[in-house]
Amino acid sequence: MQRGVFTQLAVTFGTISLMAIGGANAVVPEIHRQVVDLLAWMDAPTFARLFAIAQTAPGPNVMLASIIGWQVAGTPGLLVATLAMLVPSSLLALACGRGLRRWSDNGAVRIVTLALVPIALGLMLASGAVATLAADAGLFGYAITAATALVTYRSKVNPLVPMAVGTAGYVLVWLAGLA
Amino acid sequence: MPQMPQAAQAGPPSLPALFTGFLKIGLMGFGGVGPIARHIIVAERGWLDDRAYAELMGICQALPGANTVNAAVVLGDRFRGVPGALACVFALMAMPLLSLVALANIYDAFSSHPLTQVALTGAAASAAGLILGTALRLMSRAGLAPWGWGMAAAAFLAVGVLRLPMLPSLLVLVPLGLAAATFAARRR
Numbered sequence: 001m002q003r004g005v006f007t008q009l010a011v012t013f014g015t016i017s018l019m020a021i022g023g024a025n026a027v028v029p030e031i032h033r034q035v036v037d038l039l040a041w042m043d044a045p046t047f048a049r050l051f052a053i054a055q056t057a058p059g060p061n062v063m064l065a066s067i068i069g070w071q072v073a074g075t076p077g078l079l080v081a082t083l084a085m086l087v088p089s090s091l092l093a094l095a096c097g098r099g100l101r102r103w104s105d106n107g108a109v110r111i112v113t114l115a116l117v118p119i120a121l122g123l124m125l126a127s128g129a130v131a132t133l134a135a136d137a138g139l140f141g142y143a144i145t146a147a148t149a150l151v152t153y154r155s156k157v158n159p160l161v162p163m164a165v166g167t168a169g170y171v172l173v174w175l176a177g178l179a
Numbered sequence: 180m181p182q183m184p185q186a187a188q189a190g191p192p193s194l195p196a197l198f199t200g201f202l203k204i205g206l207m208g209f210g211g212v213g214p215i216a217r218h219i220i221v222a223e224r225g226w227l228d229d230r231a232y233a234e235l236m237g238i239c240q241a242l243p244g245a246n247t248v249n250a251a252v253v254l255g256d257r258f259r260g261v262p263g264a265l266a267c268v269f270a271l272m273a274m275p276l277l278s279l280v281a282l283a284n285i286y287d288a289f290s291s292h293p294l295t296q297v298a299l300t301g302a303a304a305s306a307a308g309l310i311l312g313t314a315l316r317l318m319s320r321a322g323l324a325p326w327g328w329g330m331a332a333a334a335f336l337a338v339g340v341l342r343l344p345m346l347p348s349l350l351v352l353v354p355l356g357l358a359a360a361t362f363a364a365r366r367r
Contacts, residue, residue: 019345023245025310029338030345048303049296053282055306058208059275060245066276070283078283082276086268089244090252094264096242097253106234111364112241115330115356119349121318122331126339128311135303144301145308152312153319163305170301171294 005073006080008039013065013084020089022120024061028127031064032134041072048134055163062086140173191258192226194266200224201251201270208275212247226254247271326359 012034020027028051035041042050050071054064062085069081100109132145144166151162192200200219207215221232239249248268255267289295318331330352337348 015346018243019349020243020245021349022240025313027345028310029342033342033344045300045303048307049286049299052299052302052306053286054279055309056302057275057279057282058212059205059272059278060208060212060247062245062248063275063279066279067283070280075280078276078280082272086244086248086272089242090248090264090268093239093242093244093249093252094256094261096238097256100238101257106237107364109238109241111357111360113237114364115353115360116241117321118323118327118330119334119352119356121314121321121323122334123338124310124314124317125331125335128307128314129335129339130342131303131307131310135300135307137300137304141300141304144304145311148305148308149312149315150308152309153315159309159313163302163309166305166308167298167301170304171298174297174301 005077009069009072009077009081010084012039013069013081014088016065017085017088018092020062020085021116022124024064024085025127026120026123028064029123029130031068032130035068035072036134041068044134045136046071048131048136051131051134052163056160137170140170144170192224194259194263196224197255197259197263198266198270200226201255201267202274204247205271206274208247212271216247216250220250220254226258324363326363330356330359 012031016027016030016034019030024031032044032047036044036047047068050067051064054061054067057063062082065085066078066082069077069079071077073080100106128149132142135141135145137144148162148166151157152159200223204212204216204219217232220226221229227235235250235253236246238253239246242249248271251267251271252264255263255265257263259266286295286299321327323331333355334348334352337343337352338345
């Protein structure tokens with residue numbers, strides 16, 4: 001069955017790679033749909049926790065794929081999922097980078113960007129909504145989500161700060177027996 | 180690491196220079212690699228000026244995948260061909276992946292402890308808020324036209340509320356967006 005898992009990881013993240021308009025933060029709903037709903041590799045809270053771990057690590061946000069690969073099939077799974085997430089979009093970037101240098105057609109880039117920015121933003125908002133529901137952290141959890149969203153919206157503080165405060169707040173409330 | 184004023188230096192940066200530059204971007208990008216990537220590529224290493232960097236990011240944003248990964252591919256390839264692209268992406272991902280494996284192993288070691296699960300539930304709620312807040316901030320500053328707000332709302336509804344599969348959703352949304360963008364660009 002192991003080979004089946006690796007093939008599935010490669011197929012799932014290989015296709016998601018090419019749908020990640022604006023990066024992995026646009027494809028959280030699709031990753032959730034595939035790994036929780038279709039493949040049943042994990043439940044929604046586990047997915048939300050892995051998402052949180054990936055957000056905590058430094059580096060590009062494609063690492064959500066890496067940690068899901070790790071959860072499903074250990075370090076080999078991590079490598080397969082990471083490569084699957086990186087290779088298709090990178091090949092496209094390589095081809096477009098070369099093509100644009102040759103033709104220097106910046107009008108087309110501008111149209112594509114103009115078209116994709118609103119879609120990418122809508123998808124990012126959808127990712128936030130799906131992650132909120134997946135976290136399944138109860139009423140106080142929603143309050144933390146809202147407070148983190150507000151702080152991120154209003155200030156340019158490093159995202160790790162509201163995340164640390166939110167986590168500590170949730171733990172304290174739990175220790176107090178309220179959550 | 181010494182700050183090398185490479186802007187005056189003739190010829191493209193070497194493979195080791197590309198490697199160390201992107202290694203640093205990956206290592207220092209806690210909570211998002213965007214700002215640090217600009218700092219290292221433009222200010223510290225002088226590989227691109229501000230205008231060329233903006234142009235590069237314009238291309239990278241129009242492509243699927245993480246912007247910084249795409250920038251690593253395009254920049255590495257431009258300076259040193261495919262080996263350059265490979266060196267940049269590998270360097271960018273190396274330290275973050277090692278940190279991720281470390282974090283994952285810490286999680287594994289403590290996952291049976293109830294407090295770990297509570298902390299991670301809190302972290303998950305916060306991480307969701309982070310994405311929501313970032314999306315809202317970018318939306319408020321994107322200067323979207325009415326059709327743009329319509330496209331953003333449609334994408335949010337399709338994928339976030341109705342939970343439709345993403346591929347068919349994009350196959351409808353992207354051509355619509357391209358048509359609207361072409362029309363908007365012509366009218367200007």
